Amino acid sequence: MAIPKKLAENFNRLRKILAREKSLKGRLGSIGHLLTGNVLTSLLGLVGFALTARALGPTEYGILALCFTYTSAVERLVNFQSWQPLIKFGAQSKSTETLNSLLKFGLLLDVSAAATGCVIAVALVWAFGPRLGISSEMSGLVTLYCAILPFQISGMPTAVLRLFGKFRSIAYGQVASSIFRIVLCAIGFAIGGTLDAFVLIWMASQIVGSLTIFFLSLAELRKRGMLTSMLTAPVRGVTSHFPGLWKFAISTNLSLTLRSSANQLDTLLVGYLADPTAAGLYHIAKRIGRMALQIGDHVQAVLYPDLARAWASRAIEEFHRAVAQMRALLLGFGVLLVGGVYLTIDPVLRLAVGSKFEAAGPLVVVQSIAVTMTLYGTVTRSALLAMGREDRVLTGVLVATIAFHATALTLIPRVGPMGANFAHIVMAAIWLSMMAVAYRQASKKRQDASLDAYLE
Numbered sequence: 352m353a354i355p356k357k358l359a360e361n362f363n364r365l366r367k368i369l370a371r372e373k374s375l376k377g378r379l380g381s382i383g384h385l386l387t388g389n390v391l392t393s394l395l396g397l398v399g400f401a402l403t404a405r406a407l408g409p410t411e412y413g414i415l416a417l418c419f420t421y422t423s424a425v426e427r428l429v430n431f432q433s434w435q436p437l438i439k440f441g442a443q444s445k446s447t448e449t450l451n452s453l454l455k456f457g458l459l460l461d462v463s464a465a466a467t468g469c470v471i472a473v474a475l476v477w478a479f480g481p482r483l484g485i486s487s488e489m490s491g492l493v494t495l496y497c498a499i500l501p502f503q504i505s506g507m508p509t510a511v512l513r514l515f516g517k518f519r520s521i522a523y524g525q526v527a528s529s530i531f532r533i534v535l536c537a538i539g540f541a542i543g544g545t546l547d548a549f550v551l552i553w554m555a556s557q558i559v560g561s562l563t564i565f566f567l568s569l570a571e572l573r574k575r576g577m578l579t580s581m582l583t584a585p586v587r588g589v590t591s592h593f594p595g596l597w598k599f600a601i602s603t604n605l606s607l608t609l610r611s612s613a614n615q616l617d618t619l620l621v622g623y624l625a626d627p628t629a630a631g632l633y634h635i636a637k638r639i640g641r642m643a644l645q646i647g648d649h650v651q652a653v654l655y656p657d658l659a660r661a662w663a664s665r666a667i668e669e670f671h672r673a674v675a676q677m678r679a680l681l682l683g684f685g686v687l688l689v690g691g692v693y694l695t696i697d698p699v700l701r702l703a704v705g706s707k708f709e710a711a712g713p714l715v716v717v718q719s720i721a722v723t724m725t726l727y728g729t730v731t732r733s734a735l736l737a738m739g740r741e742d743r744v745l746t747g748v749l750v751a752t753i754a755f756h757a758t759a760l761t762l763i764p765r766v767g768p769m770g771a772n773f774a775h776i777v778m779a780a781i782w783l784s785m786m787a788v789a790y791r792q793a794s795k796k797r798q799d800a801s802l803d804a805y806l807e
Contacts, residue, residue, distance in 0.1 A: 434507070650681060650729065686725065
């Protein structure tokens with residue numbers, strides 16, 4: 352009876368902590384919705400990838416992986432990621448009118464970036480395809496896949512749903528999109544679909560996924576009586592209402608672009624420096640190992656608006672407490688992730704995608720170490736953005752990305768796809784240490800400024 356009693360005491364202690372920390376309780380509840388949706392989406396995603404991999408085999412699956420890796424890379428490089436400035440400055444907005452103008456500003460950025468991305472992606476395929484690891488035989492499929500890019504309008508919708516706390520809509524909208532993808536993949540598998548058929552299947556599922564989040568955000572705006580006023584709101588003079596908007600938007604976009612050059616181009620590098628089969632193995636490993644990174648995205652989704660509000664209102668103690676809580680949560684999850692992957696990855700791969708992909712097992716284990724380090728750093732990154740220190744975030748990403756590419760270009764020709772995983776560990780270590788130093792310095796600067804104001 353001692354064990355149940357001890358468990359009851361721990362449960363009561365946890366319940367008291369949550370009762371005292373109402374903000375933490377609400378934050379964990381929102382993360383719980385996103386996590387539930389993420390788990391379901393990831394499991395459904397694995398089913399979709401398993402059906403596709405079994406239908407196509409390693410070589411053709413590697414070609415498909417290069418298709419959606421290439422379009423995703425261009426989308427990340429060109430997309431303005433407007434949700435970050437929209438959330439930061441939207442949290443500070445004092446009127447519905449200025450918020451509407453800000454949201455329309457973000458929507459226009461999203462549409463412009465999506466159209467530009469499609470044009471750039473097609474042009475790069477035809478001009479520099481072989482240099483990017485895209486052979487002349489593959490260029491037609493990759494060009495076709497670029498048709499998804501005009502539909503990738505996600506910044507403003509994401510900002511709306513996160514600002515208004517509609518994390519349940521985000522989570523289960525993604526689940527619905529994943530179910531649609533599985534249905535299409537199952538049909539393709541059942542009829543013995545070719546590579547061309549699965550390209551169309553994945554295109555359709557990605558377009559539906561993007562449109563789902565977009566229409567959910569419009570529904571939320573309409574519910575709040577803001578849809579018409581947002582669409583007709585003037586954008587002229589929006590930067591005067593939100594000083595520093597362009598600087599913040601450009602800096603954070605450059606930061607994400609640099610990170611994407613590592614996180615999105617790595618599969619292309621493996622395909623170029625090795626071969627499509629190696630790219631397929633690496634992509635499988637990356638998809639499994641990096642599913643956990645979506646946990647960090649969910650924590651950031653919930654935490655970032657709260658941090659922006661807390662910093663703007665000078666609730667510094669609450670700000671630092673939230674950072675410490677989420678750091679501890681993600682570190683614990685990361686440690687469990689590495690152990691769980693090490694113990695279970697081989698049977699998971701055999702069950703999910705077949706014995707032909709067992710060579711991806713060690714890649715997943717090493718990938719999970721880099722993921723754990725990155726997870727811990729996402730909280731610090733959100734804190735620095737809320738503090739208005741996007742310049743330090745950009746500097747850290749720049750140095751870490753240079754280290755990634757230097758390591759990847761050196762190791763991939765020598766050790767194959769494992770070299771890309773080692774490069775991710777180097778990148779995460781440098782990025783994590785620079786973020787930690789910047790956070791301590793920014794916190795001390797605010798503390799010193801508050802003390803000076805008090806003494807005056």
